[in-house]
Structures are given as structure tokens and as C-alpha cells.
Amino acid sequence: MTTMRKSALVLAALGVCLSFSACASLGSKGKDGATTSANATVPEEESKIDFGNLFGGKKASKSSNAEQAGIGVNAYLWRASLDTISFMPLTSADPWGGVIITDWYANPQTPDEHFKVTIFILDSRLRADALNVAVQKEVRSGDRWVTADVSQQTQLDIENAILSRARELRLSDVKN
Incomplete structure (x- = not known):
């Protein structure tokens, strides 16, 4: 993968992270654990994004003691x-x-x-x-x-x- 393409991926991921952090203040958690906003209700598990594969990393195991x-x-x-x-x-x-x-x-x-x-x-x-x-x-x-x-x-x-x-x-x- 070229350096330019890696840089583009990093910038794209940064933009996505910034977008989500800007939107995070708009949502709130309901009593069922879902994140709600003015437009939608998303179950908490679906609102989590795995950026590991975006950078060529491996998906983390959910059963590890450290996590x-x-x-x-x-x-x-x-x-x-x-x-x-x-x-x-x-x-x-x-x-x-x-x-x-x-x-x-x-x-x-x-x-x-x-x-x-x-x-x-x-x-x-x-x-x-x-x-x-x-x-x-x-x-x-x-x-x-x-x-x-x-x-x-x-x-x-x-x-x-x-x-x-x-x-x-x-x-x-x-x-x-």
C-alpha cells in the first residue's frame, strides 16, 4: 500500500472520528441502553465502530482479560x-x-x-x-x-x- 493511500485512509478515519465525536453530544442513552438522537434509535452494540481493519489491524477478541x-x-x-x-x-x-x-x-x-x-x-x-x-x-x-x-x-x-x-x-x- 502506498504512503499516499495510507495517509488518505488515516485522514478519512480521522474525519469519521471527528464527525462521530461532534455528533456524540447530540445523542443520549435511553433506559434500554440504546443511543438516541433526534432522528434514530441505535442499539448500543451497533453504535460501536471497529476501526482496526481500516488500518490493517486484526479485530480484537471480546473475551480478553485486558479488554x-x-x-x-x-x-x-x-x-x-x-x-x-x-x-x-x-x-x-x-x-x-x-x-x-x-x-x-x-x-x-x-x-x-x-x-x-x-x-x-x-x-x-x-x-x-x-x-x-x-x-x-x-x-x-x-x-x-x-x-x-x-x-x-x-x-x-x-x-x-x-x-x-x-x-x-x-x-x-x-x-x-
Whole structure:
């Protein structure tokens, strides 16, 4: 698919979304759960639109735990990620997009270096390949911070800690 065609699809979808959001304030929910407007009554299930196939994505399964929890990614990976990096200040956490970004964190024992972590949860299933961790490191050089290399092992250790915690959370839910 060409870039121009993809851009046209994105613009068309954006236009549709804007149209629906503009119309959303006109409708209201009736006591039967239907969305009503001046012209029509539409059952709530029919008023939901799946844009996944428009962009070449797969249709989401309605039975996944993550969707039932109200987030767009695996709930165990999400909670485990937050638990694992709880000592770091958060800059952003998007449970629908599956992105967690921390602010810079300096270990008090090594104040001349600090780290920033970005976690991507890529799937609604609890799988090792549904998780990607990116770590940035900076070291102090005089009065400024300079980017430094982070070992691949550091990123793998964080991923493994998150996956272990996610398995613990899942097992505790199964037992209860």
C-alpha cells in the first residue's frame, strides 16, 4: 500500500472520528441502553465502530482479560510494569496505547548517572514478545549530562522482572 493511500485512509478515519465525536453530544442513552438522537434509535452494540481493519489491524477478541478490565493491553503486564518501576517517577502512562514512560531517576549511591525507562506493551495477551523495554542512560560530564550506552542485559533484566511479576499476578488471580 502506498504512503499516499495510507495517509488518505488515516485522514478519512480521522474525519469519521471527528464527525462521530461532534455528533456524540447530540445523542443520549435511553433506559434500554440504546443511543438516541433526534432522528434514530441505535442499539448500543451497533453504535460501536471497529476501526482496526481500516488500518490493517486484526479485530480484537471480546473475551480478553485486558479488554474486560477497561485497558487496551494485558492487565497483568500493565500492573507488573508499574510495580517493577514503582521506585521511578512517572512522566506518562497510557493504558490504552500500552506505553509507560518514566522521568530521569538517579540512584542515590551513583548521583553522576541517571536512567529513563520506556515500556511498550504490544499485545493484550500475556506473552514475552508482548513486552519491549527501552532504557536510556546519561552520565554527568562537568556541568552537563551526556548520553551513555546501556547494556542489553539491563533491558533484558527489566523485561524478565516484569514478566515474572506478571506471572505472579496471574497465578494469584487463578488461585482466588
